[in-house]
Structure formats: structure tokens, C-alpha cells
Amino acid sequence: MIAAPLAILAAACGGGTSGGTSSACNPNAVSAVPASGGSALAAAATARLMAYKPSDPVLKIGFIGMLAGKYQNYGIDAKNGAQLAIDQINSAGGVQYQGTAYTFQLDPVDDNADATQGAQNAQKLVDDQVVAVIGGIFSTATIAESKIFNDNGIAQISPSATNPKYTAQGFKTAFRVIGNDTAQGKTDADFTVKTLGCKNVAILDDKSTYGQGLADSVNTSIPSAGGKIVAREHLDATASDFTAQLTTIKGKHPDAIFYGGYSAQAGPLTSQARKLGIKVPFVMGDGCEDSDYTKLAGADADGNFASNGGPAQNLMSGFTDFNTKFKAKYSQDVFQYAPQAFDAANIIMSAVKTAGGGGGDVKAARAAILGAVAATKDYKGLVQSYTFDSKGDITTSIFTVYKVESGNFKAVKAITTGP
Template sequence: MKMKMHKVLPISAAAMLFAAMATGAAADEVVKIGHVAPLTGQIAHLGKDNENGARLAVEEINAKGLTINGQKIKLELDAQDDAADPRQATQVAQKLVDDKVVAVVGHLNSGTSIPASKIYSDAGIVQISPSATNPQYTLQGFKTTYRVVATDAQQGPALAQYAADKLKLKKVAIVDDATAYGQGLANEFEKKAKSLGMQVLSHDATNDKATDFRAILTKIKGENPDAIMYGGMDATGGPFAKQAKQLGLRAKILAGDGVCTDQLASLAGEATDNVVCSEAGRSLQAMGKAGEEFQAKFQKRFGVPIQIYAPFTYDAVYIIVDAMKRANSTDPAKILAAMPSTDYKGVIGETTFDSHGDLKHGVITLYDYKSGKKTPLTEVSM
């Protein structure tokens, strides 16, 4: 019996190796693309939305087949949770570097994207944020930082301009959540509002974990503003708007893309219809047929509607693969070298970058809510 086993095993092993080679399994090179967003905490629904967009792109590319420099490539999404916490963001960024990802889509927040960016820069790894809008993110001098949305230096002024020109508002109070995103957006709004002759009655700060805004809102009620601009995310912006209505404030609530989600209706209730908000990109409706097709694919794959930036993470993965193809390499250094000449037409439109890694042609979309449903008002090209 022992003699037979010695004879059979080498033949069996050879057959297994031949079968693996015949199916091409042994020929695939696994290439990791990182993705980081908050998958736990108050805005986990936004983080999962971003991750799902990136995952859909990876699955599509693998299904179609990808070959780089004669080598069959299988993409793998290395998805990590930064919990919207700057400290955890840097730890996760280092983990992705150690995992040898070739590029990163993320992070979601400005307050996490900025500290993580130095780690990716030191490693020479491309970072494309789909949703970080603080201008500072791309102004640090790093060659690795890119984004596929407009910045708060565009979003804040667009929101203020709309408030002055279309809503005819004269007096505004400002509240921000003291994060890099919320504070940065509020400051940009305030500068533009003042330059347009609007009276800024006050500027208060809360935090991104707050749930009770009645003290700030009671003070603001005494100031009698036409509007309150809130810089923060929907998890706090929703309760903020709801409590403002409960206290009898007539003021419009103005907010940026962090608040401007489909989830807002469940967070703010009837107060949603008093909100005007902005997104640092084109609406799904304005994306036309590409937007409709993406929405249908996303809904079919994940069984939930798009929150906000899933189309942007989806395109970000394709932009990384486009750089791989043009570089004919999966080497992070060569992918990075190919990024400045990006000219990619995807779901969100045409993506080209300036010398900082910002979009050459940013777009801001303004929305309001009708019976809890987010509806585009106008698009501003920057």
C-alpha cells in the first residue's frame, strides 16, 4: 500500500497543478485597492454608501477581466473603518500601506483624509478622496492627494450666493460642528456672505457628537435670523433642524453636503422641508443616462438607494485602473506618475485634475426637500 501511495501522489499533484494552470487561476495577480470610510458610528450609513460604490466598481472590473502588462489582474477591495476619527484614520492608513495596496479611495471626511494623507504621501501611494471638501487636503504639497469633488472654497460661496440672490436672505446665524469639514465650510460661507452684504449675527460651535442643540437655538431665536447655516453631517444636522422647528424658529436651515443626504428625512422629520443644502458634485439626475444606469445597478446589487457619494467612489476606482492601464503597471510609483494626465469620462462626468489634485471643473448642486424627498434646485459650475 505504501508503494502505491508514493506512486499516485506525484501524479495527483501534477494533475492539480495542470488543472489550475488550465483554468488560469494560477496566472491571476491579486492587486489591492484600499477604501476607508466610517463603517461604525453616527455616519456609518454614509461610509457604507461610499464603500459600496467602490465595491461595485471592483466587482465589475473583475467580471470583465483586467490585464496589465500581459498579466491577468484580480482586484481586491481592502475596506477599512476609520470611524470618522482622525487618530483611527492614521492607524488604518498605515495598515493599508502595510497591506501593500496600490492606491486608496478615501477617506470620507476632511478631518480623517487630511491626517491620513501624510502616511500615503510618505509611502508614495495615490489617495483619491470621493468626498473630502476642505481645501487644505490638497494644499499640503503632497503629490499623492487627489479628490473627485469640488472644495468648500467653492461650496461655501455657492451656498451663500444662492441664499442672497435666490432666497433674498439678509440676516444669518452660523453654527458648525468644530470639525475640519464643518468649520471649514462654515468659514467659507461666512466670508462670502459678508462680501455679499449679508449680516452675520453670530457664529457658534457645537461638536460632531452633539444631540441637544436647544441652548444654541434658543439664543439664535432671540437674534431672529432669516437663516441658520449649519456646518456638519446629517447625523447632527437632522436633529439640529428638527429642534429648530420645535422651538418655533422660522429661519431656513442652510447646510453643505454632509447634511444633504436621503437619510436626512428620517433624522429631521417634517423640518427637512425647511432645509436648503449643497453637494460638491453633480446630481444623479444631471448625470443623465449614466446616473440612471448606475442607480439601477447599485440598487440591484445592494438593495438600498444611494445616499450621496457612491458614484464618486465608483469612478475613483475606475480612475485608478485607468492610470494602471496607461502606466501598463501595477507599481504604485508608476500609477502615481500617470495620475496627473488623467482624463476619464465616467458616471460623474469628465475628470481632469489641476496641479494640486483638485478637479479642473468643479460643480456645486443646490437642493431642497419636498415632502422629505431631496430635489435638485440648480447647478453651479466653478
């Protein structure tokens, strides 16, 4: 009851020069940050101006991802998920370790899904003395950021970057709480060939890091699932006319088409396919399992499939509770990766519980958290139970395939991979 307002106060200060228990906030800091607060940038800027006090029991957790722009929904959603986890812990009095109560503060920065800006803002998080990082959201930027975090020994948990390369660089600091493309591609291939019974599959991708990565993985998994690849085509993510590729695919008479890419193209792509008389279903990845797809494809969306990481929301124990709190706080539904980011934040905070927060020394805190995160075993999160392997991937991943029925995605099959 007492801790909650104090924690909020500390967050409002942005800098958190004071702990949840010691003296009141610096009034100057409060006036420097507009009362409307919330402005992450203002908070971060203030934070940088203030010296980090060694006795400070507030630990900063960084968040990096696209927070404004075309794919901002993904970033903001994940940020909100992480914030929710932190608020819950803080309002319960923080995390106790050897008599010290650590509370947490989220420090969000925007990487615009761009490698250069990602590296710059990763550096900003290092400056801000964060002890661990959640993010990035998109693979290319995440890989660029991972170098900076590795240099500084900061554990980085991505809620959504699925490119296998991210954890294959030999960095001890790179983790993710979602199955990678290899696992998802295998799932999609199995679903298409075995569950749907579509033996002849055409594969199309948008030549983006994400789209091609997933399509390549499906490409390798289809034959081992007993299917046959009848066509492999690419389109340009800036293009609007996909009929040339679709006509080629039509001539190969596939039973299903796998598309690796985002809903912005998948929607018009589906419509154009139907107009060309292609009636077979599309199977897609998590980049298409959203309301943009059903909106853009309109009536043509029905009967197509898209897979996504994690169990269906109604199968996550505690999701209803999570969503209620999420909605109460942000007045919107969970979009995509908020549950994964929520779990990532909790993994970091529970690492503090086992290994401590460095007792005021940021370097020690980073090292302690890194060690404890790497040792995460059977951590029961909202989405699933997590164990990291030596690379930083999760050993078991759950995927769910959804089908569009009258304009909405409905879960049709859950698939668990790994041991």
C-alpha cells in the first residue's frame, strides 16, 4: 500500500535518484520533466543528466524497439507489456535480495528498426546505466544492437526477433523468449503438409530479413515433412503489383501458398491471387497474424492461415487477468508481443532475486543478472515455461496456427517443438 505511490513517484522523477524508501524526489527534477510526464525521452534525458548514486536500489531495465513509425504497434505493445511486469513487481515492494529491496524502472528508446539508429540508441541505454535490456523487436536492428550490449556485458532478451543469426554470433548476452525462424518454419511446414494435407507448396517471400528468413526455413522443412516445393518466388516489399509472381505460381498448380512477409503486402497479395482465380489457401507467419491483414484482404482473408509464437491467448494461464490489467492501463488490447515482453521483464527481475542487483555497482549488477538469466531453467512465465540453451534460444517453443473466419483470426492448432 505504501510502496505503490512511492514507486510511481520514483518513476515520475525519471531519474530515480532517490530510492523507494529514502528522501523525497529532487523537486528540480520534477519541474524539469513536464507534468504530463510519461514522455520517455524526457525521462531518459533527465536520467542522463543525473549522476547515478551507488546506493541507489532502483535498477533500470532498458527497452529498445520501434516506438514510432510503420511498425510501431509491435514496439509499443512490447514496451507496455514490459512496463506492466515492472509495475507489478514494484507495487509489491520490489525484489528482495540479502536484505535490499530492489525496485525497477523501464528506460525505453526507439531504434526505428534501423541498424544505425539501433546501435546509437543501444549506446544510449549503456549510458543510462541499464542493468539489462528487453528488445529489439526486428531482427536486423536487434543484431546490430547485440554487439553493443555484448561489449558492455548487458543481458539482452528479445521478445520477438526470430532470425537464427541473432543468437548464433557467439554472444553470451543475447537471449530471446520466442522460437526462432528455424522452429517456426518447421512448424509451418508440418502444418501445411501434414495437417492441411497440402503436398505441393509454392513459397513466396518479400526479401526482407524476416520474410525471407522464415520462407527459407519453410523451404528446407517442406521436403522433410513429405511435401514438394513447386515454386519459389520473391516480391519486392515496395511493390504493389504481385500478379506476375502469382501467375507463375498459378501455372505450377500448388495446393497451398506459403508467404513470408508482413501483412501490408500479404493483404493485397491475397486479393490479387483471388482475382487471378487462385483458390488455394495461404499459410503465413506471425508478421501477418494481425488485424491489418484481415482489413487489407477484406472478404478474401477468410480461409487463410497464419502461425504465431506462443499459445493462443485463451490457452495462456492467466492471460485474461493480464489482458484486463493491460487494457485498464493502456486502454487497448494486447497486439502481439506484450506477453513475451512481460515474461522477459520478469525473467530479468527474477534474476535479481537469485543473484542480486550488484548492491549499487552497475557493472556488478549487469554481471549478476547476466549469469542468472543464462541459468534460467523451467521459468514459468505467462506464455510458457522457459529454459535457455547455451546459445540463448529457448529449448521448447510453442506455436499456434490461426485461421481467418469471417474476418477474425481463430486459433486452430497448437504445436510444441523441442524436447
